Amino acid sequence: MARISRKSIDELRQRADIVALAGDYTQMKQRGRDWWGLSPFKSEKSPSFKVNPETGLWYCFSTQQGGDAFKLVMNREGLDFPESIERVATRFGFKLDYETGGDGKNEKSFRGQLLEIHELVTDYWRRCFLEDPVHGEWIREYWTQKRKFSLEVADDFGIGFAPVDDSKLIPGLLAKGYGKDALAQTGLFFGVDRVPDPLRWRCRFRGRLVIPIRDIQGRVIAFTARTLDITPQDDPSREAKYVNSPETELFKKSRTVFNLDRARMTRKDADPFVLVEGQLDAIRCHSAGIPGAIAAQGTAVTEEHLQQLPRFTQRLIVFLDSDAAGQKAALRLLPIGLREGLDIRFLSLPGGKDPDEYFSTHDAAGWAGLVTGARSAMQFCVQSLVPEGSVNLPLTSRLSLLETIFPIVEQAGAEEIVREALNEAARHAGIGIREMHMAYERHRAQSQAQ
Structure with missing residues (x-):
């Protein structure tokens, strides 16, 4: 990887808004010249994380760490120094200069290439959702008639369609300068371990409705996809209702909370997060007017999932499916949430409905009444x-x-x-x-x- 120029690094350090960057990880409030928030590195109830916008520096008293914008990203996201520079540059729309000149694909970090590939694939699948000549009309009808979502919601969440004929995807990415290793490490393709020629790899998601999974900064890091009637019969995962990206350098299932990037920004300060089971449940709740809706990747809610929430609010409504699996999952997460200091309430719908079913025929007008009936953690x-x-x-x-x-x-x-x-x-x-x-x-x- 080519070296980022020292001039670029120094200029970015001066231009990066340390308060805005810290706000990506925890809710910040001004006290005099400084801004304070809960630690982005551990659970706590009293703010110990201080940011000074004049110096561009931060310090966490509870973990005794500190530094500049790059150090914050390194410590919080586990990146190395060059990756943290690229991360901050992307966050603030800053174009980096490299000592060898240019800013081609070979000069970006490997992680940066993976992020770019995910964004390009997201855009391609969104176009296929709208324009695919074979199944475009079918997939849009499935989305609006069977799933009862609007096209505006599809656009808002970047919903896509991975076409049955995936012959254009890999050649298009190779033509943009991405190498075989980068494509293999995205987790988007079958055959990478057995077939040397990437043109013979098959897309993991072909013939499916695709939902992008984003990290807390809103960057696409993985996908989940709904199997459809048109999913090819020879697909190795044809029997699975949903297919997910495997774990990669970008995507860790036990850490990723779906829609947290949006929910932390759109919910009001007094509003709780609303934890639902699946991505479509979260999308349904959000589109019905419940902006705090988030989802784990399935029912296995982990300590790492819940540790991210108190930075924004202590309040959490657990709104998992009313079936036996959903209630077992709710019981499993209860002690974890209590350890993290969350004020948890549990909400179940009558008749065993899940949130997607309920809000496909109801709007947020009845939400306040439902919340009134939520049980406290100890009652549950x-x-x-x-x-x-x-x-x-x-x-x-x-x-x-x-x-x-x-x-x-x-x-x-x-x-x-x-x-x-x-x-x-x-x-x-x-x-x-x-x-x-x-x-x-x-x-x-x-x-x-x-």
Whole structure:
């Protein structure tokens, strides 16, 4: 990779808005000359992250890290120095100069090439969605009639169509100067390990509706795609309802929160994030007027997913599907969310509907009423693990049920929340409140002794 000129680096360092850059990672508020926010590097409840726009420097008191705009991007995104320069340059529309002259593909970082390829492919598939001569009309009708989304929503989210005939994609990328290694590392193609000639590789997503997955800065880093009736029969993933990009240098499933780039900017300060199960659920909620809608990549919500949220708000509504899988996922994420200090509420729709189904026939007018019926974290925990009928079980069975909630209650921290949960569990299990609190204290003593 060619070296970025020193003059370019110095000029970009002066021109980069450190407050705006920090705001990509955490919500910033001005106090005198400085701006403060929650740490972008760890969970906390009180702001310890300071930015000075006059010096262009930042410091995180909770992690004892500091530096300039490049150092912020390096530490937050795990990039090396040249990559962080390119990242900041892209963020502020700054054209870099390289010591060998020009700014061709060979002079960009490998990561930068992967990002460019994803953007080019996104644009190509968007055009195919609108103009494909064979299936364009069919895919638009599928989107508007079967999925009941507007074309404006498709444009807003960059919805695309990967054509059945994928013969133009790879030649087009090669013609733009991208090498075989870069194409292979995007994860967009089958056959890269077995077939030396890239012109014989096949697109992973052909014949599918494609949804771009973006990072928190809004850059396309992966795709998820819905299998359709027109998906080729010889496609190796034909039986899967959805096909996703594999993990790459850009895309880590356990860290990526779908629509967080948009939700963090469009929701009002007092509004919660609304965690739904799938990308189409999030798109549906957003288009219905719920701007805080986000989704994990499936039901496996991780600590890394939830760690990103408190930088913007502590409030989270968990709005997963009402089926057994959705409720199990909600229970799994509960202790994680409590550890991260989130104020979590749980919302389920009647009749087992998912958010996509519900908001395809409703708008946001009824949302406030739904939220009013959301259960607190402890109500959800107790009602899920110690159902109302538990009072009729033998005492030993009731005590066993209580053992399942104690580790979760322990994560709540706040004494009043713990008390609420224990009292609710005592009522459900038909056990005296005093006995319940004593059982909980025994559990805590045993936990601390281990």
